[in-house]
Amino acid sequence: MNESSSELFFSSIGPLVQGAITGTIPLALASFAIGLVLALALALMRLSRRRWISSIARVYISIVRGTPLLVQLYVIFYGLPSLGIVLDYWPSAIIAFSINVGGYAAEVIRAAILSVPKGQWEAAYMVGMSRSRTLSRIILPQAARVSVPPLSNTFISLVKDTSLASLVLVTELFREAEQIAAFSQEFMLIYLEAALVYWVICLVLSTGQGFLEKRLDRYVAR
Amino acid sequence: MSPVDPPVTPPVFLPATPPTDAAALLTVRGLQKSFGTTRVLESIDLTVNRGTVLALIGPSGSGKTTILRCLNGLDLADGGTIDVADYPTVSFDAVPGKKQLTTLRDRSAMVFQHYNLFPHKTVLENVIEGPVIVQKRNRAEVTAEALALLDRVGLTEKKDSYPFELSGGQQQRVGIVRALALRPQLLLFDEPTSALDPELVGDVLRLIKELATEGWTMVIVTHELEFAREVATEIAFVDGGLIVEHGAPKEVLRNPREDRTRQFLHRLLFPF
Numbered sequence: 001m002n003e004s005s006s007e008l009f010f011s012s013i014g015p016l017v018q019g020a021i022t023g024t025i026p027l028a029l030a031s032f033a034i035g036l037v038l039a040l041a042l043a044l045m046r047l048s049r050r051r052w053i054s055s056i057a058r059v060y061i062s063i064v065r066g067t068p069l070l071v072q073l074y075v076i077f078y079g080l081p082s083l084g085i086v087l088d089y090w091p092s093a094i095i096a097f098s099i100n101v102g103g104y105a106a107e108v109i110r111a112a113i114l115s116v117p118k119g120q121w122e123a124a125y126m127v128g129m130s131r132s133r134t135l136s137r138i139i140l141p142q143a144a145r146v147s148v149p150p151l152s153n154t155f156i157s158l159v160k161d162t163s164l165a166s167l168v169l170v171t172e173l174f175r176e177a178e179q180i181a182a183f184s185q186e187f188m189l190i191y192l193e194a195a196l197v198y199w200v201i202c203l204v205l206s207t208g209q210g211f212l213e214k215r216l217d218r219y220v221a222r
Numbered sequence: 223m224s225p226v227d228p229p230v231t232p233p234v235f236l237p238a239t240p241p242t243d244a245a246a247l248l249t250v251r252g253l254q255k256s257f258g259t260t261r262v263l264e265s266i267d268l269t270v271n272r273g274t275v276l277a278l279i280g281p282s283g284s285g286k287t288t289i290l291r292c293l294n295g296l297d298l299a300d301g302g303t304i305d306v307a308d309y310p311t312v313s314f315d316a317v318p319g320k321k322q323l324t325t326l327r328d329r330s331a332m333v334f335q336h337y338n339l340f341p342h343k344t345v346l347e348n349v350i351e352g353p354v355i356v357q358k359r360n361r362a363e364v365t366a367e368a369l370a371l372l373d374r375v376g377l378t379e380k381k382d383s384y385p386f387e388l389s390g391g392q393q394q395r396v397g398i399v400r401a402l403a404l405r406p407q408l409l410l411f412d413e414p415t416s417a418l419d420p421e422l423v424g425d426v427l428r429l430i431k432e433l434a435t436e437g438w439t440m441v442i443v444t445h446e447l448e449f450a451r452e453v454a455t456e457i458a459f460v461d462g463g464l465i466v467e468h469g470a471p472k473e474v475l476r477n478p479r480e481d482r483t484r485q486f487l488h489r490l491l492f493p494f
Binding site for chain 1: 294295296320324327328331332334336338339340341342351352355356357400401404
């Protein structure tokens with residue numbers, strides 16, 4: 001690395017980290033939060049005994065998982081305006097990522113709910129609980145622990161997927177990187193630097209996952 | 223609410239004291255149950271008076287556990303009726319509503335073979351969950367009652383432990399306390415010692431025996447013939463989804479009237 005490129009490396013850290021803090025991270029957090037709510041609803045719909053309700057969720061999940069995220073992003077950002085629905089960069093990106101996360105996380109949550117032993121439902125019914133109370137007080141807390149590792153995967157993927165938002169003009173980490181790279185013509189250096197910032201974010205998330213797993217450990221039926 | 227609806231608040235008894243009354247507490251008529259095309263209960267008729275300790279014995283697959291589960295509404299019978307205490311008759315000739323299942327669960331409490339304690343709640347939280355959350359009773363009062371019950375089974379110092387920190391025998395005693403804290407009139411035990419290591423069986427059986435001598439009405443599905451002989455006031459032999467023989471322990475165990483009972487007892491006494 002010669003002197004000017006090391007200078008460029010250090011001077012670029014600021015904008016890249018800023019892109020992460022003002023773009024990547026809030027985009028990922030907002031989409032994950034909304035996506036989780038959506039996923040829980042879809043998981044419960046999938047588990048419904050009413051066929052038409054579970055079918056709706058099944059079709060939704062199939063579409064989300066069966067189409068590329070980039071296409072979903074383009075449909076919402078470039079497609080919807082032709083129907084007269086014009087959304088800003090941020091809302092359209094958050095909507096697209098939430099819809100996507102919702103589809104993937106729904107299957108995770110559904111599997112986690114199903115992994116709770118049947119005896120837990122029976123004990124809750126025995127003490128007189130209704131189905132919804134059994135879910136909220138007995139089943140979901142136990143399912144939460146089971147779903148931490150796979151949901152962490154989903155979240156880490158989401159953090160990296162938000163780089164696609166640069167294509168719909170959201171100013172985030174990767175868009176910053178593109179601009180610096182285009183301006184300086186140091187593509188290798190800048191893109192590797194961007195990769196490094198993503199990696200550091202994901203390292204922090206993995207550590208967080210470890211803590212969360214430990215904390216929720218008591219929630220597991222053994 | 224129509225006049226036959228159950229009262230919203232359960233009546234108050236002294237902590238863990240069995241209600242006393244001579245009348246029939248439980249009456250089952252023509253109870254039927256199939257799983258798919260397999261008929262598990264042909265037609266069960268059963269009357270359990272207050273203070274009775276009824277042991278259900280019989281070969282595996284005979285339907286004895288299914289009877290118990292139907293009594294608590296965990297399995298839905300396909301036909302027949304169940305009367306518990308002063309509640310309106312629950313009929314299974316049509317699919318029963320939620321309210322009817324509540325009726326069954328309000329008056330009976332069950333102890334499971336595999337304890338089924340809530341793993342994310344402490345011992346004390348396990349015990350007070352039903353009374354506080356479902357029955358909406360006063361938390362302080364319920365907690366005091368729960369602590370007294372835990373003290374009684376020797377688990378006071380475990381009140382803040384989680385189930386995984388307990389031995390099987392301790393977990394099952396918590397399971398029994400959880401059932402008692404619901405203030406039921408009828409206690410249902412589903413093979414309460416089958417999952418325990420042999421050296422832990424004694425504690426649990428002793429506790430059940432104590433409850434029996436206090437006058438609790440209980441239905442116990444069990445493989446422990448010796449225990450049934452000692453504790454039960456009545457034994458019913460179940461086979462092929464029918465109650466084949468029902469009477470005093472001495473009669474059923476020593477002088478069975480039916481061939482099927484005799485064969486079953488013989489197999490148990492001389493397994494090799």
